[in-house]
Amino acid sequence: MIEAVGLTKRYGAKTAVYNLSFQVRPGTVTGFLGPNGSGKSTTMRMILGLDRPTAGHVTIGGHPFRELPNAPRQVGALLDAKAVHGGRSARNHLLSLAQLSGIPASRVDEVLGVVGLQDVAKRRSSGFSLGMGQRLGIAAALLGDPQVLLFDEPVNGLDPEGILWVRNLMKMLASEGRTVFVSSHLMSEMALTAEHLIVIGRGQLLSDMSVRDFIAANSAGFARVRTPQTEPQQREKLTTVLTEAGGRVMSEPDGALRVTGLALPQISDLAHEADVRLWELAPHQASLEEAYMQMTQAAVDYRSTDDQLAGFQQGPQGALPGQLPPGSAPGAPGVPQGPPQLGWYAPPPPQPGQPHPGVRGSVPAPPAPVPADQNPYAQQAPEAAPAAPPAPAPAGPAGPGLTKNDDSTPGSDTPEDAR
Structure with missing residues (x-):
């Protein structure tokens, strides 16, 4: 252990x-x-x-x-498959490791067979592909049993x-x-x-x-519901019925509906009562990848500028926009309703004067219109109004790139083994 x-x-x-x-x-x-x-x-x-x-x-x-x-x-370990003398054959590399640990040479041939390198045992490791190098590293880890x-x-x-x-x-x-x-x-x-x-x-x-x-x-289960694509009115009708019953309905990119807050039998009964045909009604359990992304979004150091979350700061208690704070449950006071947002969901647009989730400050309200009698340009021809100065050209090269998050730690340019 x-x-x-x-x-x-x-x-x-x-x-x-x-x-x-x-x-x-x-x-x-x-x-x-x-x-x-x-x-x-x-x-x-x-x-x-x-x-x-x-x-x-x-x-x-x-x-x-x-x-x-x-x-x-x-203890056997594979940390770096490239840590092999390129001039040695696969068998000689393992044989040298075996001799240092008092392991019999017969074990070398045994592990070469286990990893499938017995036919290239006499080839120099410098000519190995990446996959062959990985197999040799696994053989070295297994050498001492x-x-x-x-x-x-x-x-x-x-x-x-x-x-x-x-x-x-x-x-x-x-x-x-x-x-x-x-x-x-x-x-x-x-x-x-x-x-x-x-x-x-x-x-x-x-x-x-x-x-x-x-x-x-780290995920929320939901139901996938699909209605006939040729009858959009049925999709709208079903959305209204499910919402009135206390469910939360969101559109998915492929045209299906993501429904939370209602059990599958209840969704089926509501659709039947509303005379809506269903082409799909299936439960969805998140994958490990979705759950992992949900948990670690706030811990990613390097994010593309094309990422929707690239400019967002970490929210309260480590939650990102659209996420529930760790340890919170839907329905609790101060917790947003609905399922946690996954990577391809954009946060809802903020209202003027309201704080934006995950971003410091608030969205400014639009300016009030100026009365005509107080507008010095109201009676002038359009060309008489002063032209706005041209916006300065942005500095630096254009295009997306990789940026370090604002919360990076000073001195992070450490050797690669500090990962």
Whole structure:
């Protein structure tokens, strides 16, 4: 078991990990998620004794990594598949690692077969593709037949067959009672592989729960309803009926309706009573990707200027525009009604004089019209009115780019291993 307690790591003014505590238990695949720069790689390096924590500690089986006797036979890790001497063959690379740890040479040939590199075992690793390099890195992690395994982006560069193989390998290792800790940005793959999730953002723990509980806690279920496209009046009629019954109806980009606040049987009965034909009525459960995006939107450091949320500040209690504050429930005092907004929903337009959600200040009210008798230009010809000066040309190159959010931490230009 891996256990971190109050783990903190600072690089000068940059705090990569702060007060991070969690447990990775044996017998299950635990996913390690977080945006770029959230501290995942730094945390893994501290687990393996490559970086020394500024505060706190992390243990494997109750002992720090550096105190484990013959650590390669107890812990296997894939952090950087490129950390291989390009002049060595795949077999010689693994053989050198085996000799340093007292592992028999027969184990080298065994793991080469496990990862599917037995036919290229004598080829120099410098000629390997990205996917082949990943397989060689996984073979090195499995070399000592360890009980604890850490993988950082293990499916990077693999084809669909290779991804399926890694997924089955992780599950098989966990079923043998091993501790498997996997970091990845592929949400669809994590949903199929991991049973438990540890999510961090900006170096702090955001969530530590099962995949099912994570999705339920960070998403809102709804019903998808569709009426005949050739009869728009039925769509409008159904929207009115559902709204009057206490439901909340929103249009989706494909023409369907997203309905919350009403159960499916109730929607069906209301449509039948209103004589509205339904072409679709189905429940929707959010995916892991949607739930992950909902939780980590406020923890993203780098966002495109084309992103609808690029200019928004973080709202109260860490909530973004359209999101419920953490720990809040629909219907509570001060909590906006309706489902939480996902990435492709734009926040509702603000009213004049009202505060804009997520943006400091308020939208100014339009100026009142000037009476004609007080307007010095009212009786003049249009060409007599003074022309407005031309707007200055914007400085710098035009076009979208990547910008750092306003809440970036000074000194964030740290080495890549500070992620």
